[in-house]
Amino acid sequence: MKKLFLTMLLLTTVSIFAQTTFDKVMTEKIAKIDQAKTPEDFTALSNDFVRIGDKEKTQWLPYYYAAHTSIEKGRMLMRTGKVTELDAITAEAQTSLDKASDLSKDNAEIFILQKMIHGLRMMVDPQVRYMSESMLGAAALEKAEKLAPENPRITMLKAEDTYFTPEQFGGSKTKGLELFQKALDQFKVYQPKTSLDPNWGKGEAEYFLANKP
Incomplete structure (x- = not known):
């Protein structure tokens, strides 16, 4: 034993x-x-x-x-x-x-x-x-x-698509920036499962919001 x-x-x-x-x-x-x-x-x-x-x-x-x-x-x-x-x-x-x-x-x-x-x-x-x-x-x-509907990286990718797509194809810089803001708001409350889990993307949202056209 x-x-x-x-x-x-x-x-x-x-x-x-x-x-x-x-x-x-x-x-x-x-x-x-x-x-x-x-x-x-x-x-x-x-x-x-x-x-x-x-x-x-x-x-x-x-x-x-x-x-x-x-x-x-x-x-x-x-x-x-x-x-x-x-x-x-x-x-x-x-x-x-x-x-x-x-x-x-x-x-x-x-x-x-x-x-x-x-x-x-x-x-x-x-x-x-x-x-x-x-x-x-x-x-x-x-x-x-x-x-994971509240994952901010999902919103980030939607923001990129909307921001960079020409308006004639359904894009919009204004709507893209709104999504970047939504992503940033999600980042404020988002908690990765562990310290090693993905936690990237916040800097990109901050960059676009700080450099509005």
Whole structure:
């Protein structure tokens, strides 16, 4: 009995130590996302998160952040007009996101990233891809909203779409800014499930509201 107790105590201690180490490593890597300044920075972070995920095997968050950093790399390149690189980047992001999805079903945060991937794919050739990718993106965002209607990142993506879509196609900068404000209000009360769970996006809402046309 004593031997069984000691074995259980040892296993518990090892498990707690492993979780603590995982939390520490992930916290350090997540903090570096906001510090990333170049596509290469995002590539390095994405690779780091993939390595963590491959080591842990049962944790969805490393693969989520691998996809997230790949997407942020794509958005950075898109803003500088380098859209020809987006197909390869979204393929990398999709691979990581699929692994996260396999480990965490019906997860609103994963559907949010899926919507962003479709948005980047569309930007490679908007005239050809608009219908297919926009519909797939809208479907992903709808799934996210059903699972977590008060998630501010859902509102953020709606705000982006509304703000950047020309008025003749149903967009509106005014309505977009209203949605950015709604997202910011949601961020004020939103609480991630854990310290490692996604909590990004507030800065973007603040930026658009501070730079109204």
